[in-house]
Amino acid sequence: MKNLKLLLLFLLPLVSCNNDDEETVAPIITNDAMYFPSNTDTNWETKSLASLGWNQSAVQPLKDYLILKNTKSFIILVNGRIVMEEYFNGHAANTSWQWNSAGKTLVSATTGIAQQEGLLNINNKVSDYIGTGWTSEPIDKENLIKTKNLLTMTSGISDASNLVITSNLTYVADAGTRWAYGNVFQKLMDVVAGASNQNFETYFDSKLKNKIGMDGFWNNGIIFKVYNSNSRSMARFGLLALNKGKWKNETILNETFFNESTTTSQNINPSYGYLWWLNGKSSFMIPGSQNVFPNALVSNAPADMYAAMGAEDQRIYVIPSKNMVIIRMGTASDPGNPTFAVSGFDNELWLKINDVIN
Structure with a gap:
């Protein structure tokens, strides 16, 4: 037998x-x-x-x-x-590729870890950790910007340029009153570095990367630091996200912060958490626009999905109801119309995925 x-x-x-x-x-x-x-x-x-x-x-x-x-x-994972x-196309298991803005979620998690260690509080103003004068705003407006505003894309800073230098960080609206997708989030790296008194990458490596067995590195891109890794390392982080910050029996990121990260973080764009994109909400906004679209982010995907999304369609889809993580790396699905985050590719891809899993 x-x-x-x-x-x-x-x-x-x-x-x-x-x-x-x-x-x-x-x-x-x-x-x-x-x-x-x-x-x-x-x-x-x-x-x-x-x-x-x-x-x-x-x-x-x-x-x-x-x-x-x-x-x-x-890659598709089910229960890990x-x-x-x-x-495809000459790529291999050990080949590194850039996450682009999907790597924002790594910064979100690292910020949460620094908070749980008592190094910072996301409700404190950014200048508490990196000093004043980090923007070109009047000091009273700069002091309105909390660390949480960087996590939620509600700093009120101009998004006209993705190059994060002081002269570009100008006032548009009071912090918390306007959602606009931009690269000012990377100031969170400076916040973590200042709060931990060490280089961001050093802190990230010891508190997150090494604990879950990721490979990879941050490189200085043209506009901001970009994380690069093999595809399985991206899948490892997706698995950590599926398990709300736990890896095996260890809490890497506490569940309270992770749940906040994957819940509507402000009342302007319901489809955005702490640098995570959220599906199944009543409306969403996209990078480079103040338009509000009255639909779920990816209508063909499960409503409970949250996602890390980067330029040229780098993706981590996490679907708790299916205990599933899906990874996609590559170049732009439509080279003639590249996007910084959400694209029509997501809906088309999910039609194909649904044909397989349903």
Whole structure:
């Protein structure tokens, strides 16, 4: 009987996985308990599409679409296990790629960790940590800007330029009265550095990156610091987010702050938390616009989804109701119309994903 069970397990369709490193391919697991990969072991457990009852005939159309839309890597986790892992266009499991603004969520988490360690309070003004004169605003207006305003894109600072230098940080509205997507969020890195009395990357590495086994680094981009890593490291952070800041038995980021991060953070754009995008809300705003759109952010995706979104369609989708994390890295899905965050690509991609998972 034991041999028969082993034979039946072997005959189950293997997980869809195109990986150049054979050591990363693990036996299929059907246990539904939450799984966390070892911080050093590349032998990440997998789960078969068949065991989930997914539509395997829809997998190839999904892959074809991903290739058509300039995708380099695509991963689906369910309960932490890899169900799909695909690499395209010469990309490989060990290749680093930029997160772009999806990396804002790393800054959000690191800010939360600094708060739980008592180093800062997001309700205190930014100048408490980096000094006055960090903007070109009148001092009374600058002192209205709290750390929380940087987390929620409500600083009131001009978003006309994405280059964060003092001369560009000019007054448009009082902090908390206007939502505008921009790169001034990166001042949070200075806040954490000032509060912790160390370089932001050093603090980030010790408190977040190393604890969950991520690889990667921050590089100085043309406009702001951008995080780069392999795709599985992005998936690791998505798994941490699915588990509301917990990794195995350790609390990396306390659940209270994480829940605040993935809940409407202000009354102007309900689809925005602490640098996380939120689905299923009554309306949303987009970068570079003050227009309000009366729909959910990604209508084809589950309503409870929250997402890290970056330029050229870098994505972490987290869907708690399905215990699922989805990663997409690549170049812009539409090179002629690149976006900084939300794009029509999300809805189109979710049509293909739904064909597989439903």
